[in-house]
Amino acid sequence: MILLDRVTKTYGKTMKPALNRISLHVEPKEFVILVGTSGAGKSTLLKLLTREEKPTSGKIVVGGIDYDSLKDRHIPLLRRKVGVVFQDFKLLPQRTVYENIAFALEIAGMTSREIKSTVPKVIELVGLAGKEKSFPNQLSGGERQRVAIARAVVRQPKILIADEPTGNLDPKHSWDIIKLLEKINRYGTTVILTTHNVDIVNKLKRRVVTLDGGKITSDQSQGSYRQ
Amino acid sequence: MAKKIDAKSFAAQKRKRRQWLTFVRMVRYGVNNFSRNAWLTVAATAVMTITLLIVFMTLAARSTLETTVADIRSKVDISIYVKNDIEESDVAAITEDLQKLDSVRNINYVSPEEARGDFAKKNSNDAGALNALNEATNKFPGIIRVNLVDINETGELDTFVKNNENYNAAKDPDREPSFAGERRTAIQNIGRWVDFADRAGLGASIVFVIISSLIVFNTIRMAIFNRKEEIQMMKLIGADRSFIRGPFIVEAVVYGFIAAVLATGLGLLALYSAQDSLLSYQVAIGPTLDFIFKYLGFILLGMIGVGATIGVISSLFATHKYLKI
Numbered sequence: 001m002i003l004l005d006r007v008t009k010t011y012g013k014t015m016k017p018a019l020n021r022i023s024l025h026v027e028p029k030e031f032v033i034l035v036g037t038s039g040a041g042k043s044t045l046l047k048l049l050t051r052e053e054k055p056t057s058g059k060i061v062v063g064g065i066d067y068d069s070l071k072d073r074h075i076p077l078l079r080r081k082v083g084v085v086f087q088d089f090k091l092l093p094q095r096t097v098y099e100n101i102a103f104a105l106e107i108a109g110m111t112s113r114e115i116k117s118t119v120p121k122v123i124e125l126v127g128l129a130g131k132e133k134s135f136p137n138q139l140s141g142g143e144r145q146r147v148a149i150a151r152a153v154v155r156q157p158k159i160l161i162a163d164e165p166t167g168n169l170d171p172k173h174s175w176d177i178i179k180l181l182e183k184i185n186r187y188g189t190t191v192i193l194t195t196h197n198v199d200i201v202n203k204l205k206r207r208v209v210t211l212d213g214g215k216i217t218s219d220q221s222q223g224s225y226r227q
Numbered sequence: 228m229a230k231k232i233d234a235k236s237f238a239a240q241k242r243k244r245r246q247w248l249t250f251v252r253m254v255r256y257g258v259n260n261f262s263r264n265a266w267l268t269v270a271a272t273a274v275m276t277i278t279l280l281i282v283f284m285t286l287a288a289r290s291t292l293e294t295t296v297a298d299i300r301s302k303v304d305i306s307i308y309v310k311n312d313i314e315e316s317d318v319a320a321i322t323e324d325l326q327k328l329d330s331v332r333n334i335n336y337v338s339p340e341e342a343r344g345d346f347a348k349k350n351s352n353d354a355g356a357l358n359a360l361n362e363a364t365n366k367f368p369g370i371i372r373v374n375l376v377d378i379n380e381t382g383e384l385d386t387f388v389k390n391n392e393n394y395n396a397a398k399d400p401d402r403e404p405s406f407a408g409e410r411r412t413a414i415q416n417i418g419r420w421v422d423f424a425d426r427a428g429l430g431a432s433i434v435f436v437i438i439s440s441l442i443v444f445n446t447i448r449m450a451i452f453n454r455k456e457e458i459q460m461m462k463l464i465g466a467d468r469s470f471i472r473g474p475f476i477v478e479a480v481v482y483g484f485i486a487a488v489l490a491t492g493l494g495l496l497a498l499y500s501a502q503d504s505l506l507s508y509q510v511a512i513g514p515t516l517d518f519i520f521k522y523l524g525f526i527l528l529g530m531i532g533v534g535a536t537i538g539v540i541s542s543l544f545a546t547h548k549y550l551k552i
Contacts, residue, residue: 050463052463076462076465076466076467077465078465079462079463079464079465080464080465084463084464090456090460090463091460092457092460092461093457094259094260094263094264095259103461103464104464104465106249106252107461107464107465107466107467107470108465109245109248109249111248112248151464152464
């Protein structure tokens with residue numbers, strides 16, 4: 001599903017590479033946790049996957065799309081296939097819960113009828129029924145993150161990237177979000193999660209990939225993490 | 228084969244429907260943004276209204292200036308004096324010669340009797356002046372009043388008074404033509420002033436319009452800067468550039484539309500209420516107002532066009548920066 005082959009990313013010519021010849025293979029339907037201290041290269045790796053950045057060298061293939069041959073005008077199409085959830089939610093502040101989620105479908109050109117039948121199901125899935133008309137500033141952090149997840153999965157992407165989704169949440173809400181990600185993974189979506197939360201990593205017992213100084217230092221199935 | 232064409236046209240139909248759907252959504256988002264960002268909306272519309280009001284007033288002022296200038300030009304005439312006992316046929320001959328000159332716009336002849344009558348009327352309360360009329364030596368000359376196309380161009384007329392035989396035979400020996408004597412400088416000064424006013428007006432209009440467009444550009448840029456994260460986020464979840472820009476453009480058109488209507492209304496109100504006080508300064512805005520009312524539809528459309536264009540260009544520039552990822 002995701003293949004990185006000797007990928008290097010350097011910012012500026014004299015800087016130390018943010019990622020140094022990284023190779024990683026993620027199978028379909030896998031749940032992978034990326035861990036590492038700040039500056040280890042997690043964010044850079046995710047930015048490469050969503051094509052916010054281009055690698056300095058190496059090969060990236062996501063969902064069968066080879067990034068070398070990906071034209072700029074096709075980037076929106078790629079991003080519609082990869083759902084992304086951010087630590088700071090990145091919701092549209094002027095739009096309601098329903099509109100935020102529907103937006104992801106509208107940009108893909110889906111008809112109003114399709115949108116009307118899909119959005120309520122996803123709202124139900126993330127447990128936000130009854131909040132459709134609320135604006136983001138009327139919701140708690142946990143609820144906002146649910147909206148962000150709903151927006152990311154409403155197009156049924158094959159891959160969901162969650163970049164520190166619990167970073168701004170208290171433990172209870174963090175676990176709710178993690179359970180939701182597990183549920184989405186059970187439905188068949190590959191999930192890439194980055195987190196600093198040791199408790200979450202150790203209780204999940206999933207594949208853990210540790211980054212340090214731009215290199216992968218360990219890759220364990222049912223792994224654990226110590227800060 | 229037939230099946231293949233059907234599939235093609237079906238796909239084209241689907242694509243068209245999708246484009247239409249996207250367009251409708253962009254318009255809806257634009258209108259939503261407009262109504263939900265109350266503060267920004269009020270600020271941007273207000274600045275745009277002021278800009279358009281400046282454009283409107285500048286154009287109105289230019290039009291008024293032009294009418295006033297034209298009015299002054301037509302009022303300034305040059306007098307050529309002829310003998311008191313001149314024959315009508317001689318006057319006709321001189322007038323005919325004058326009319327051949329390119330620099331002459333029109334000619335009026337005031338006969339000695341009319342001049343005398345005018346003088347008597349003007350000085351009806353002045354016994355001394357009326358008495359003077361009865362003195363045999365105080366004879367009125369005939370006056371040929373000449374309006375020039377451009378009051379600064381007296382050269383042709385100069386040559387005429389020097390060389391024209393008909394005139395030289397009939398000229399009043401005691402009075403030089405007005406442009407040749409003391410009044411010459413006065414007439415030339417008026418000419419220069421009118422030219423200056425015309426040019427300064429044009430310069431000021433251009434400067435005003437440029438400055439106010441820059442202010443609108445900056446306001447819209449700030450409004451969009453406020454939403455840069457929103458734009459970047461839309462990009463990250465896979466929205467096309469056009470889909471992101473569309474609502475901003477629609478929003479700018481809405482600003483432009485409302486501002487144009489407000490500015491035209493306010494401008495008309497201002498002109499209308501200033502009409503009387505301006506008249507006391509000899510500035511007639513009647514013709515300008517008539518013109519505006521006659522073409523109100525076109526003017527309104529033009530204002531909407533200007534407002535929307537400034538808004539759309541500003542939006543395109545401002546969003547460009549955030550659409551790079």
